[in-house]
Amino acid sequence: MRTITQLAVVGLVAVVGPAVVGQSSPEAPSIADAYRNAAERIIQATLAGNDGYTKLEELCDGIGHRLSGSPQLDQAIHWAADAMRADGQENVRIEKVMVPHWVRGKESLTMTEPRRAPIAMLGLGGSVGTPPEGITAAVVVVRNEDELEALGEDARGKIVLFNNPMPTYDPERGSGYGTTVRFRSNGARLASEKGAVACLVRSVTAHSLRSPHTGAMRYGDAKVKIPAAAVSTEDAAMIARLQARGVPVVVTLNMEAQTLDPAVSGNVIGELRGSTNPDEIVVIGGHIDSWDVGQGAHDDGTGCVMAMEAINVLRRLNMIPRRTIRVVLWTNEENGLAGARQYAKEHADELANHVAAIESDSGGFRPVGYSVDCADETRLGIAAEQLRDIMSLLESIGATDVETGFSGADVGPMKDSGVILMGHRVEGLKYFNYHHSQADTLDKVDPQEFSQNVAVMATVAYILADMPQRLGEAGSP
């Protein structure tokens, strides 16, 4: 139920008629003008207190990390459904998804020459294991594909180490993740083609305290699947220094990793049903799975709980928008994207009625705005303008920035159906310090910043679900 004030404001928009989108002038009230009071109410109420951090604590401390196929993921899925039911959400359900089931098992990497020393490592998700006695071989260090190519036959029988440092975060260019993650993804395939017996990759992070970072790898069309593991930046640098000094390095890699039969998992769904147009849907969510290290706090506990708490805040305020806000917590983002694919497939009939699909999967740091993406350039342009207008309401939080482009892995499969995709954006300085490592724990999430994220997501979801015109469509109804 909306308040008198809000109804009056919304009514005003209708009376004034088709607004010039994205412009604020006395003649043509913007979306922001129409929703200023609503936004302030949501923001104030959320920042004054919400259950988000408590939920995050239950997920991170109470359950911990949750890789596809693990009992912890099942627990997390049921916990999320139960929590949304307890909040009074509607149509709470778990939609079954079959997911890959990779298990790490015991693993270790030991330098045996020039001296015996343990190396900080994490096997890469999807990797095969080693024989029980491990793989012992000389290491050859390369910086990139060209250096591997230049080795020719010299990689045969060796363990290839890709030592390509991720650049430090740059406020202009962002993180260097995109430029270096390819070695994690493709390194084993490339090394295998050269006859290598295993592949090591420098962890994809610019900041380390001897902290290995795992993540997905793919064999693609590799004829021979060789084991692949990430090593800490410190260990990668040390091996590279030894090689530069002409000191041969030999290591023994032991990995019990294996891929079991696919496991049953699920996407978790809960709704704040719309008051007048319940079949039109604004999706908000994150992914409920994580890697099998740390607590999956920033990746992606915050994304999940942000969405869960956004509709909780709205329901407690009795601010029920015209359209439905649907929380979707996708499963298996990390190593398969099975949840995202299945959601797009099973809900194909509904996608034309998906007003927007918003994902938060960049952590729970200080919110800065949204990205937006759409296969239809015209609608993308209109949506971006509308969002810039809407985000002006988040100025007190500093989350006013709107950019176009990639907006999330889990919403991606809906792009071809014309759905407008949005990515919840946060300050990116520290994300890759913790990402996929033992250090992705709740203490890294600032409670105040997390509440700001909840406020931003609740506000934006509410407006998109309530404003007369659909996002990406000019004018008002």
Added chain:
Amino acid sequence: MRTITQLAVVGLVAVVGPAVVGQSSPEAPSIADAYRNAAERIIQATLAGNDGYTKLEELCDGIGHRLSGSPQLDQAIHWAADAMRADGQENVRIEKVMVPHWVRGKESLTMTEPRRAPIAMLGLGGSVGTPPEGITAAVVVVRNEDELEALGEDARGKIVLFNNPMPTYDPERGSGYGTTVRFRSNGARLASEKGAVACLVRSVTAHSLRSPHTGAMRYGDAKVKIPAAAVSTEDAAMIARLQARGVPVVVTLNMEAQTLDPAVSGNVIGELRGSTNPDEIVVIGGHIDSWDVGQGAHDDGTGCVMAMEAINVLRRLNMIPRRTIRVVLWTNEENGLAGARQYAKEHADELANHVAAIESDSGGFRPVGYSVDCADETRLGIAAEQLRDIMSLLESIGATDVETGFSGADVGPMKDSGVILMGHRVEGLKYFNYHHSQADTLDKVDPQEFSQNVAVMATVAYILADMPQRLGEAGSP
């Protein structure tokens, strides 16, 4: 052999007669005036290129960490002696020292309630082990001694966790190490008095990526020795959050730690013998031992190599001061101080001729100056003034700061003999991020900053060993 220029300058000081120490005026040339050319020559030559980082690489990558009693410490001791001989240093020798021999063995800490999860931990040096089956008990979290006291009988049979966060580095107050390290040192004794069965301590660091930090602990007069371990700040915070939510936490601690019979070790000594007063000695050095994690790069590889390279630079420049510069690499600083005590004892007859004893044990970051300490207040005051004068020559490096106070654990035992002690000071922001952890590795040492340290130590040691008057004594000879 000193150069003509230097001799002329030094001569000038002698001609002018007793200089007013620490003041620079046309009538009374300061020490700085007399040594300006020499300092510039040392600084320029050192920064243009030196072997320090290569030596540090050999120590860190080639040998690694080196706890008292370990074969690696023996290796490091012989490596240092060999390196100084290869540099042409005089009187290179290893002075035998018996050291405590604590071994870590296998260890683990596992949370079993409310869920099963490994906890990032490192046993504390000197701790006893657990029975083979480990110790399983409920955890009780306290912030400090008062909270422990308030527990009364509630600590009996429990595992006490001291969760006292170290404050972040403050440019004015420095690190928060001093305010929180007492829980690591004394926690087990205090917990034991209350009937606890084991003691956990939040790692003494303000920055963590799930990185436990070890260090020494003492049982003192404890009637029952209980095992003690450090846990990562993340794990400490998690257990504290669970307790705050009323969720009981149970853990199992397994430690094979034990103290073996004392082992043979040694202080490493090498000299740049003085040209005219070789029996007067300026000691420079660091400690050759480290904890059994990481590479002991900043703690204290840099201190050792800084001193070794300082006299190497001077010898290559043929800048032989009047007095002797003696490099001392003390053994067993970390868990016993046996090397420091033995040096002071065995060299008791010489201490009256120790012009200064300089230690570097704060890491190899950007140098900022020196601390100075002396049991004799009058000599301390004069020495501090003289040092401020001398350090003005290091302005190009920014290492001009002189303060009085604690100047190092290894030089400490010489204080009662009236020796002027000095501590090599560096920028302190990051030291405790790495200290006593797996992350204390060579990549954390910036080659340029390390060269600056060598330049500063070489310059200061040269001047103290060459200036007409002794440090702490007014006037010129």
